């Protein structure tokens with residue numbers, strides 16, 4: 001069997017199953033996929049050194065090997081904080097107003113991709129399959145091809161693909177996408193992102209696109225583009241639910257709510273997650289109903305993210321101000337309606353919190369998939385399940401159609417959905433949950449990785465020109 005080499009910017013191995021550490025959908029998914037099949041996980045160590053050397057640190061993890069390199073501060077600034085998180089992330093989440101186009105960012109991004117190709121190349125053996133993750137490495141496949149690598153190389157994009165008319169605002173967008181077409185297979189989280197990509201290839205590249213097979217052909221080179229919606233590690237997550245930690249966390253949160261219905265949000269502190277808009281929706285609900293402080297407790301768990309980037313500092317300040325103002329206006333002397341917590345929890349604790357909450361609020365303005373929505377569903381008590389309120393603009397909405405789907409920009413609609421969830425009869429909650437749970441159980445991360453890798457090994461592209 002061929003060896004798997006996974007490449008991602010962040011190599012985040014939780015110390016022991018269920019430990020805190022892997023925050024962010026990608027890290028959680030890759031730990032699970034590699035744990036099952038073994039191989040090498042290659043990426044940035046998260047450390048900085050004065051000068052880049054490309055020296056690899058190899059470590060044994062939970063059934064696989066990690067190989068990491070240190071980057072120099074200028075690389076981190078220009079590639080990670082710069083092009084990845086100040087240019088591509090906002091643009092790909094439809095926030096063209098936040099996207100910054102600096103030449104140094106683009107140069108830093110290209111340089112780091114070259115560095116990564118140089119460090120990775122010696123690790124690749126003849127039969128290996130290379131699976132690159134996410135927007136940090138769109139040109140990595142091309143760099144490896146330029147160095148003579150002929151192995152199967154795939155890319156999975158964990159974030160949305162923007163509409164063509166937004167993407168064309170990116171300087172050198174043609175070059176970026178042309179580089180991507182050196183991958184054999186490109187995977188997207190949803191059909192919507194896939195269709196945007198195919199539209200771009202046809203319109204801006206003049207590529208020949210076969211919609212049915214997802215084949216994008218330029219000259220005699222072809223790439224397969226398909227949707228592979230990611231899932232959670234269902235069995236592992238359900239096993240966490242059986243732990244004492246999960247049970248204690250459920251009781252701890254549930255007991256502290258003083259009989260109020262608990263609604264929960266769990267999100268990295270990112271402007272794409274729609275957190276201020278969520279508070280605005282709660283504002284409508286609380287100002288429309290006198291006694292709401294005695295009925296609803298909202299717990300928002302939001303670990304800070306990408307703190308060197310200004311827009312993330314701003315979203316944090318905005319949220320602090322809004323929750324403070326909200327609690328000032330709606331608290332009673334002995335009751336506070338929003339608990340706002342800026343820290344990570346281990347996954348077993350999260351399971352317990354999800355189960356204690358009768359409403360899961362997942363209302364991103366734009367999200368590649370959103371695994372929190374799936375974790376919330378998995379953690380529910382089948383005999384008394386909670387209700388998922390889910391943004392139409394999360395990739396997960398394509399699959400989780402039995403959630404209460406909302407437009408997160410429409411505070412009135414979200415407020416009404418929360419009200420509906422608070423009063424939904426048990427029979428309807430069960431009927432919705434059973435359908436949602438079947439999706440989460442049957443389309444999990446193991447199947448996702450198997451499907452992607454089967455496509456990568458199955459559809460040989462035509463040889464390079």
Ligand code: ADP
Pocket residue numbers: 020022023024025026028266267268301302303343344345346347350369370371372373375
């Ligand atoms: P993103 O990848 O944009 O962060 P997802 O919802 O797809 O969004 O994935 C987030 C992952 O990070 C989930 O698995 C979630 O459980 C985890 N996570 C988010 N916040 C925390 C936290 N405070 N503590 C532990 N894990 C967290």
Ligand code: G6P
Pocket residue numbers: 010023024025026027134135158159305306
């Ligand atoms: C999302 C991205 C991942 C990223 C994660 C956490 O899930 O798709 O690529 O790793 O967020 O972000 P960070 O910048 O901390 O790695």
